Amino acid sequence: MTAIVPDIAARPAAARPAAASAATGADGRSDLLGLTRPEIAAALVAxxxxxxxxxxxxNQLWHWIYYRGSRDFTAMTTLSKDLRERLAERFTIGRPDVSKDLKSTDGTRKWLLKFADGEEAECVHIPEDDRGALCVSSQVGCTLTCKFCHTGTMKLVRNLDAGEIVGQVMLARDHLEEWPSPKDGRMLSNIVMMGMGEPLYNFDNVSKALKIVMDNEGIAISKRRITLSTAGVVPMIARCGAELGVNLAISLHAVRDDIRDVIVPINKKYPIKELLxxxxxxxxxxxxxxxTFEYVMLKGVNDTPADAKELVRLLNGIPAKVNLIPFNPWPGAPYECSTDETIRKFSDIVFNAGYSSPVRTPRGRDIMAACGQLKSASVKRSKADILREQAAKEAAATAALPA
Incomplete structure (x- = not known):
C-alpha cells in the first residue's frame, strides 16, 4: 500500500478518523454504520x-444492515431474542438527520444532511427513466478553492467519516424504498463521489465507505458503477486505482496552466502535465x-476553439471522454456560462477528433443541486467558539433548574 505523502497528511482534516471502533452517541450507544465486518465482530466481543x-x-448483522437496510434490532429474526435485546441496549444503526429535503421540477432530489455534531453536507439523487445516480459528499466544506464552485467558497470544516459517507447511500435507499438491496431496476444504480469536498484528501474514509458499498453481500453496487472525481491530487490517483478500481473523473476545466492556476488552484502544486x-x-x-475529463464552460475564460484543439492534443494517447458542463450560476459567482453556440462548436471539435464529448444537461438548478452549486451553512468553528457554546448551554440548563 502506498503511504500518504506528507503534504497530503498535513492537510486540515478535523475529522473523526477511519476508526476501528464504533462512534458513541449522546445516549451512550455505539453506531455500527460504517464499520467493517471485523470491526463489528470486535464491537460485539467488547x-x-x-x-x-x-x-x-x-456476518448476520452485515446482512440485516446493508442488504435489508434494517435499523431495528428487534426485526433481525435470525438472531436470538436475547442477543437482539443486548444489541439494542448497546448499539444503533444510524442515518444522518435531514435538515432539508428539496425536489426539483426535473425530479432531482437534494438532501441537506445534519450529522451527530451538528455539521451539515448535501447529497443529490439524479433520476433517469430506469436508473439513477447519487452524488455523495466526502467533506463538510472543501479543502480546495475552485473559483467556479459554490462549495469552494466554504472553508473545510472537517472530513466525513466512513459511516457518514455510507449513511448518505443508506438514506437515499430508504427514501427510494430499495430494500432489500435489489439486483436490477435500481433507481440508485450509480454512485458519483462528486459532492462537497475533495475525495482524495479524505481517502481512507472514502475508501472504507466505498468498499462497504461495493460488497456483494450488502449494498452491492459494482465498482464499474462508481465514479470518483478529483481536482487533481496527483500522488493519490494511483492508490485510488489500485485499491478501489473505480472509474476516475478529473475536474480539468482548463488546458493552460496559467488559467487552471486561477480557477483550479491545486494546479499550482500539481500542474496539467503531471496530472495527465x-x-x-x-x-x-x-x-x-x-x-472522464470534466470541463466547465466559462464564457470568455476557457471556451475558444483553440482551447478545444489544445484539449484534444493533451488527451492524445489517454482513453478518455469529455463531459462539457454548462456553468451553473450561484449567488456572487464571478463567471457566466458560455453560449449554447460556443459550447456546440467546442463539442464538435472534440468529437471530430474521436472523443465522446456530451454536453451535460443541467439538473436541479432550481434547488441549487446542479454541478458546482452545493453548499451548506456549516462553518469552521474554533475551539473557543465550541467552548463558549458549551458554557452557554450549561448556563441555560442550570438556570432552568428549580430553585
Whole structure:
C-alpha cells in the first residue's frame, strides 16, 4: 500500500478518523454504520459476545444492515431474542438527520444532511427513466478553492467519516424504498463521489465507505458503477486505482496552466502535465474503462476553439471522454456560462477528433443541486467558539433548574 505523502497528511482534516471502533452517541450507544465486518465482530466481543460466535453474528448483522437496510434490532429474526435485546441496549444503526429535503421540477432530489455534531453536507439523487445516480459528499466544506464552485467558497470544516459517507447511500435507499438491496431496476444504480469536498484528501474514509458499498453481500453496487472525481491530487490517483478500481473523473476545466492556476488552484502544486501523466498511468485504464475529463464552460475564460484543439492534443494517447458542463450560476459567482453556440462548436471539435464529448444537461438548478452549486451553512468553528457554546448551554440548563 502506498503511504500518504506528507503534504497530503498535513492537510486540515478535523475529522473523526477511519476508526476501528464504533462512534458513541449522546445516549451512550455505539453506531455500527460504517464499520467493517471485523470491526463489528470486535464491537460485539467488547459488548460481551463470545469470540467464537462474534464473526458469525457480524456476518448476520452485515446482512440485516446493508442488504435489508434494517435499523431495528428487534426485526433481525435470525438472531436470538436475547442477543437482539443486548444489541439494542448497546448499539444503533444510524442515518444522518435531514435538515432539508428539496425536489426539483426535473425530479432531482437534494438532501441537506445534519450529522451527530451538528455539521451539515448535501447529497443529490439524479433520476433517469430506469436508473439513477447519487452524488455523495466526502467533506463538510472543501479543502480546495475552485473559483467556479459554490462549495469552494466554504472553508473545510472537517472530513466525513466512513459511516457518514455510507449513511448518505443508506438514506437515499430508504427514501427510494430499495430494500432489500435489489439486483436490477435500481433507481440508485450509480454512485458519483462528486459532492462537497475533495475525495482524495479524505481517502481512507472514502475508501472504507466505498468498499462497504461495493460488497456483494450488502449494498452491492459494482465498482464499474462508481465514479470518483478529483481536482487533481496527483500522488493519490494511483492508490485510488489500485485499491478501489473505480472509474476516475478529473475536474480539468482548463488546458493552460496559467488559467487552471486561477480557477483550479491545486494546479499550482500539481500542474496539467503531471496530472495527465497520472491519468495515463491509472491502473486498469483501457478503451473500455476511460477516464472522464470534466470541463466547465466559462464564457470568455476557457471556451475558444483553440482551447478545444489544445484539449484534444493533451488527451492524445489517454482513453478518455469529455463531459462539457454548462456553468451553473450561484449567488456572487464571478463567471457566466458560455453560449449554447460556443459550447456546440467546442463539442464538435472534440468529437471530430474521436472523443465522446456530451454536453451535460443541467439538473436541479432550481434547488441549487446542479454541478458546482452545493453548499451548506456549516462553518469552521474554533475551539473557543465550541467552548463558549458549551458554557452557554450549561448556563441555560442550570438556570432552568428549580430553585
Amino acid at each position: 459488548a460481551g459476545e463470545a469470540e467464537k460466535s462474534a464473526r458469525m453474528r457480524a 501523466q497520472a491519468c495515463a498511468d491509472y491502473p486498469g485504464l483501457s478503451n473500455a474503462r476511460r477516464i
